[in-house]
Amino acid sequence: MTTSDARAMLRLPAREIPVPTSVSEQARAILALGPLFATPQWPPLDDPEAWRALIAELDGTALRMAPGSGAHAEVEEIPVGRARVLAITPDGVEPGDRRVYLEIHGGAFIQGGGELCRTRGIDNAYRVGVHSWSVDYRMPPDHPFPAALDDCLAAYRALLERRDAGEIVVGGVSAGANLAAATVLRARDEGLPLPAGVVLATPAADLTESGDTWQTNLGLDNLLAPSPAPLLYAAGHDLRDPYLSPVFGDFTAGFPPAILLSGTRDVLLSDTVRLHRALRAADVPADLHVWEAASHGGFLGRAPEDDERTREIRRFLARCRPA
Amino acid sequence: MTTSDARAMLRLPAREIPVPTSVSEQARAILALGPLFATPQWPPLDDPEAWRALIAELDGTALRMAPGSGAHAEVEEIPVGRARVLAITPDGVEPGDRRVYLEIHGGAFIQGGGELCRTRGIDNAYRVGVHSWSVDYRMPPDHPFPAALDDCLAAYRALLERRDAGEIVVGGVSAGANLAAATVLRARDEGLPLPAGVVLATPAADLTESGDTWQTNLGLDNLLAPSPAPLLYAAGHDLRDPYLSPVFGDFTAGFPPAILLSGTRDVLLSDTVRLHRALRAADVPADLHVWEAASHGGFLGRAPEDDERTREIRRFLARCRPA
Numbered sequence: 037m038t039t040s041d042a043r044a045m046l047r048l049p050a051r052e053i054p055v056p057t058s059v060s061e062q063a064r065a066i067l068a069l070g071p072l073f074a075t076p077q078w079p080p081l082d083d084p085e086a087w088r089a090l091i092a093e094l095d096g097t098a099l100r101m102a103p104g105s106g107a108h109a110e111v112e113e114i115p116v117g118r119a120r121v122l123a124i125t126p127d128g129v130e131p132g133d134r135r136v137y138l139e140i141h142g143g144a145f146i147q148g149g150g151e152l153c154r155t156r157g158i159d160n161a162y163r164v165g166v167h168s169w170s171v172d173y174r175m176p177p178d179h180p181f182p183a184a185l186d187d188c189l190a191a192y193r194a195l196l197e198r199r200d201a202g203e204i205v206v207g208g209v210s211a212g213a214n215l216a217a218a219t220v221l222r223a224r225d226e227g228l229p230l231p232a233g234v235v236l237a238t239p240a241a242d243l244t245e246s247g248d249t250w251q252t253n254l255g256l257d258n259l260l261a262p263s264p265a266p267l268l269y270a271a272g273h274d275l276r277d278p279y280l281s282p283v284f285g286d287f288t289a290g291f292p293p294a295i296l297l298s299g300t301r302d303v304l305l306s307d308t309v310r311l312h313r314a315l316r317a318a319d320v321p322a323d324l325h326v327w328e329a330a331s332h333g334g335f336l337g338r339a340p341e342d343d344e345r346t347r348e349i350r351r352f353l354a355r356c357r358p359a
Numbered sequence: 360m361t362t363s364d365a366r367a368m369l370r371l372p373a374r375e376i377p378v379p380t381s382v383s384e385q386a387r388a389i390l391a392l393g394p395l396f397a398t399p400q401w402p403p404l405d406d407p408e409a410w411r412a413l414i415a416e417l418d419g420t421a422l423r424m425a426p427g428s429g430a431h432a433e434v435e436e437i438p439v440g441r442a443r444v445l446a447i448t449p450d451g452v453e454p455g456d457r458r459v460y461l462e463i464h465g466g467a468f469i470q471g472g473g474e475l476c477r478t479r480g481i482d483n484a485y486r487v488g489v490h491s492w493s494v495d496y497r498m499p500p501d502h503p504f505p506a507a508l509d510d511c512l513a514a515y516r517a518l519l520e521r522r523d524a525g526e527i528v529v530g531g532v533s534a535g536a537n538l539a540a541a542t543v544l545r546a547r548d549e550g551l552p553l554p555a556g557v558v559l560a561t562p563a564a565d566l567t568e569s570g571d572t573w574q575t576n577l578g579l580d581n582l583l584a585p586s587p588a589p590l591l592y593a594a595g596h597d598l599r600d601p602y603l604s605p606v607f608g609d610f611t612a613g614f615p616p617a618i619l620l621s622g623t624r625d626v627l628l629s630d631t632v633r634l635h636r637a638l639r640a641a642d643v644p645a646d647l648h649v650w651e652a653a654s655h656g657g658f659l660g661r662a663p664e665d666d667e668r669t670r671e672i673r674r675f676l677a678r679c680r681p682a
Contacts, residue, residue: 044377044378044390044391044393045375045376045377045378046375046376046377046378046390046393046578046579047373047374047375047376048371048373048374048375048376048578048579049373049578050370050371050372050373051370051371051574051577052368052369052370052371053368053369053370053371053574053575054367054368054369054574055367055368055369056569056570056571056574056629057569058565058569058570058571058629058633059571067367067369068367070367070369242381246379246380246381247379247381247651248379248381248382248623248624248651248652249623251374251376251377251379252376252575252576252579252623252624253575254374255369255371255372256369256371256575300571300572300575300628300629300632301571301575305623305649306379306381306623306651306652309623309649309650309651310381310651312648312649313648313650313651313667316648316667316671317667323646323647324646324647324648324649325635325636325639325647326628326632326635326647326649327632327636328570328571328629328632328633328636329571329629344636344639344640348639
């Protein structure tokens with residue numbers, strides 16, 4: 037959290053924010069709902085049993101609310117290190133298209149594994165239209181940092197045995213984008229070839245939460261609010277370690293072209309634009325896209341704005357196609 | 360303004376927003392000042408005498424606060440239609456560099472003409488490092504829409520007599536970015552060749568002010584708040600006319616590559632990202648850059664973040680260089 041001179045506090049009065057007319061009808065319907073989730077009762081960091089129960093409950097709710105689109109895909113399970121990868125070939129992939137999207141799921145570093153990893157991985161692969169490897173990485177409370185990063189890197193290494201680096205794009209949403217950026221930084225630091233591109237959707241790039249929109253968009257974002265989950269993941273490691281907070285990374289030593297996506301109501305808008313600036317300061321080609329009035333979760337996949345986001349990712353993947 | 364079901368109002372409590380630690384020391388010093396200007400007493404729209412007095416006062420204050428950097432440049436005054444252009448050759452332009460930046464000044468459609476147009480035009484030309492034509496266009500209360508647009512288009516036509524379209528970039532800040540986009544739309548509609556690029560810095564792209572950040576960033580932006588000046592400019596014309604609100608334009612019929620720049624605290628962040636999306640929806644190459652905690656005026660040119668913004672514009676102009 038920030039510390040600051042009390043005199044420098046900007047005092048904002050209570051306000052009523054209308055649903056903007058500047059978004060699609062479907063987006064307005066989502067925004068009219070207000071906050072989408074009640075904040076859970078977070079357990080103490082030292083109560084793993086309570087965390088396991090809460091995570092099971094949250095994952096169960098997520099599966100019931102979004103049981104998957106029913107998109108058809110072939111799924112092969114591949115053991116990778118101490119985790120597994122779901123190798124997904126969705127319907128519609130062109131024969132001969134060797135590109136693979138190494139997809140690292142989101143979920144605040146604690147959710148989204150197992151069955152959710154499968155259903156969301158299939159849906160994501162279908163949307164972006166390429167082969168995907170979805171990493172079902174280990175998570176807290178039983179496996180804190182760097183277990184997830186170890187697993188993602190092991191998946192990247194395994195993929196490099198089957199594909200040229202130029203055929204691989206690494207990406208993720210939220211905590212998945214954190215891990216995607218950290219995986220690429222670590223791959224680079226370990227001398228591995230870099231992938232053709234990186235997709236960073238509303239990245240949790242700074243686990244110290246120093247970004248301004250953690251304050252300014254708090255309550256406007258209908259999905260995300262502060263939680264102790266990143267601290268459970270970090271398990272006492274320095275939060276400014278670039279493998280935990282990629283925004284503090286050194287990108288001058290090399291990083292692939294990137295696409296970054298966020299929304300004006302996203303509490304991670306600051307993380308997104310700061311990571312974009314860090315990449316640009318190192319002369320890394322990096323495209324930024326921000327959607328009007330969109331929160332951390334966009335419009336839950338129910339608005340044309342979400343389709344536009346998918347279209348930008350597809351266009352980025354098309355540019356990453358080997359010549 | 361937006362209209363909306365009262366039940367859908369999002370109620371935000373009063374808040375204290377700290378100065379973020381995520382920006383440069385210089386930017387923190389600016390943010391610690393809080394609001395930079397008191398809102399003037401706006402005259403009624405039908406009192407031109409009071410507007411003339413207010414505009415003279417505002418321009419005088421602006422000149423005293425920022426009298427120009429003293430950058431050296433040769434300046435030639437060229438009559439163009441019913442206005443004038445300042446043709447500026449700043450020190451440091453490479454011999455043989457034929458590019459010209461057609462710069463349309465900002466100032467809420469009412470300020471920034473005359474001596475301010477000269478000093479700011481010279482400073483801008485020096486920063487971006489190319490020949491510039493700064494348009495000293497006519498403004499309200501005496502010359503409402505479309506006088507300013509007529510003058511900017513006349514300047515573009517006059518420049519086309521001296522340069523190939525591919526040697527020209529059109530750009531501006533705030534109201535100047537509105538006029539830059541409108542000038543290019545109208546040039547296209549009138550069959551003129553398109554410039555090589557367009558610079559749209561925190562554009563006032565939607566004079567209906569339907570953008571969400573007019574609400575969400577109100578009070579966070581330390582410079583800009585709603586004013587009747589755009590209505591004085593529009594003078595009763597339909598605010599949704601793309602020549603008044605370019606975000607409603609049809610870009611599928613052609614538009615040059617663009618760079619758009621804003622900040623997370625900018626009340627025109629929504630206008631910026633919506634215009635970016637409108638361009639992208641029409642497959643126009645368009646780069647978006649958003650600075651952490653920056654308001655409509657950035658950090659008043661006093662922070663490294665402002666230099667980064669200049670650097671992105673320079674890189675964009677370099678890409679617009681004819682082969």
